[in-house]
Amino acid sequence: MTHSAAPPVVIAIDSFKGSIRAADAAHAIAEGWRSVEPGREIILCPMADGGEGTLEAFAAAIPGAQQMSSWLLLPATHDAPNGTGVVELASTSGIELLGTPPKLRPWDADTRGFGEAIAAALTHGVSRLILGIGSSASTDGGAGMLTALGAHFTDAAGRPIAPGARGLATVAHVHLQNLAPLPPGGVTVLTDVTSPLLGERGAAAVFGPQKGATPGDIPLLDTALARYADLLEVDPDSPGAGAAGGTGFGLLAWGAHLVPGAPAVAQLIDLPARLAAASLVITGEGSFDASSAAGKTVAYVQDLATTHGVPVALVAGHVAADVPRSGLLDWVSLTDLAGSSARALAEPARWLRNAGSLLARRLNG
Template sequence: MIVVFAPDSFKGTIGAADAAAALAEGWHSVRRQDEAVLRPMADGGEGTLDAFAAAVPGARRVPVRVRGPADLEVDAAWLRLPPTARAPAGTAVVELGATSGIELLENLRPMGAHTAGLGQAIAAALAAGVSRVVVGLGSSASTDGGTGMLRALGARFLDARGADVPAGGQGLGAIAAADLSGLAAVPPAGVIGLVDVVNPLLGARGAAAVFGPQKGADPEQIAQLDGGLAQLARLLPADPGTPGAGAAGGAGFGLLAWGGSLASGAATVAELIGLPGAMRAASVIVTGEGAFDGQSASGKVPAHVAAAASGARVALAAGRIQSGADTSAFAAVISLTALAGTPASAMADPARWLREAGRHLARDLG
């Protein structure tokens, strides 16, 4: 039978391509006769550039040095995709995680981290003359509503005295005016933000309340950040209630204000890499991610794979599975932490435990 392996990266431990290969190796150790089809996935976060690079012949990485979320220089890259009828000068793929991501911080900066690096990478792509920009919005270090990105593209955010407000979420509440007169034009074929969540910008399900704690924000800071984002929403031409506006600390909202649109990262990447066709021919599909929790149903890779599978049984291999998380969409589930005994052991050698997960799944579903 045909088995498709379509995991996301296991954040900070192993990339999607290596995770897919390890799962397939474990499966083949039990069922060598099965045909393995590897389709490593991404949802707009870590690994998005890798997924596009693997799927598109002629894709080329372009190095760029940017100002990271801790104000230190970061060596990153954006990906240039070849020309198409829709984008005759090519498409740039930029990954927020590589330019303004939380993995770039030694210490969390809930109020001071920003998205300037993302904006600088986009600006570099625009200067190279691309027709379209695709932005992976995931793994964010900040809650700045995309203001760092917009500043790098020519916008200004001013306080009541006409001075520039501080970078990051700490300056949002002081914004009295947004000067967009110098903002770079959207490229001819548009800007698309790839999101893995449907959260709005504000409120109990918004960027600060839901994702602020992951970035080190305490309750008082969360309230301050949400208030600052509300102030920003009053000044920028975008709807803060748009699903995905709260993605990446509100960078989704910032992209909307620039004139971009938002799309499901998992669905966009899946279509590009030919996953729907591969799944139609499969008997079993194995997907996965580092942590399967209550947010995983809102646009993450495993949820998309399970929803898009047509008749095939879908299995989940995750680094850890949160107690109470809904796994009813899967024919089998397995946790690397349970196999390894502890989270530290699972994270220390993820390839080993992914191979073991593949073996278990082959015995259960073969």
């Protein structure tokens, strides 16, 4: 039996890292639900925190969003009359672009591609920018990005520095007179990383190994970043300066504003208002474990739903046995559905569709 007049179901799910992106996961769950209850309105609000899938999250949730060559144009609004440009580091300078498995280049990878996409959005004339800076491949402090936006970095002899962290080891002068101005509505940077640029909690020490840096590389990378930081009028201890291999620092130098990713995405895709009118929200991620309650997207969606008095169902690739499920109306583990994690990972869309239909049957029974 269908209930076309029932309040909508909102699907606000994160990506299943290494398996399926948030937008595709949301579509699959919706297909499964509609196979049981075709008349129910389902609102897709795939979530992201600034990393891979951020562009897709906006594209799926905001009507009229237009994919440009390397960035996304959101429609004009009262506070952004020429539209908003969304640029994702993951799809322009991200580690996923280095192949599978990635051919890591800890000293030479840079953020120039990210900067070129930002420059393209500025040339288009957008009123404001939203930048997601997760999944970076480099530790260049955002120097490649700033170069693409008009900055010029040289060594002691006045020669342009090499790309990547290698160039930071020789940088002696910075020229910002030709740096592109911020758009009228400013630049908002989405990141859940609060690390400083330097030191044991900094970009090199914490994230360098993910980008291929050896234990011997770490102090050298940190020294190179410190040399670079001395040339820019930004506090390297600023929260988020170490995000994306120091790209957060470079964006602060440009004048951008860093904010926590998941709450900002939720506001920009109007998730609070959508939840206020919903009868159920389905959220989830690849692995629901103890870290899920420590500020991840799923915890944020749960808290927001609780504020609006909306019940929450969870879909996850794996649900840890020791994690409290209080506050959840229902939950589904894809591993349990598929019979093994390997089978769930091999066909995530299939098992997400099954999860959607299972929830529809249970919650409409």
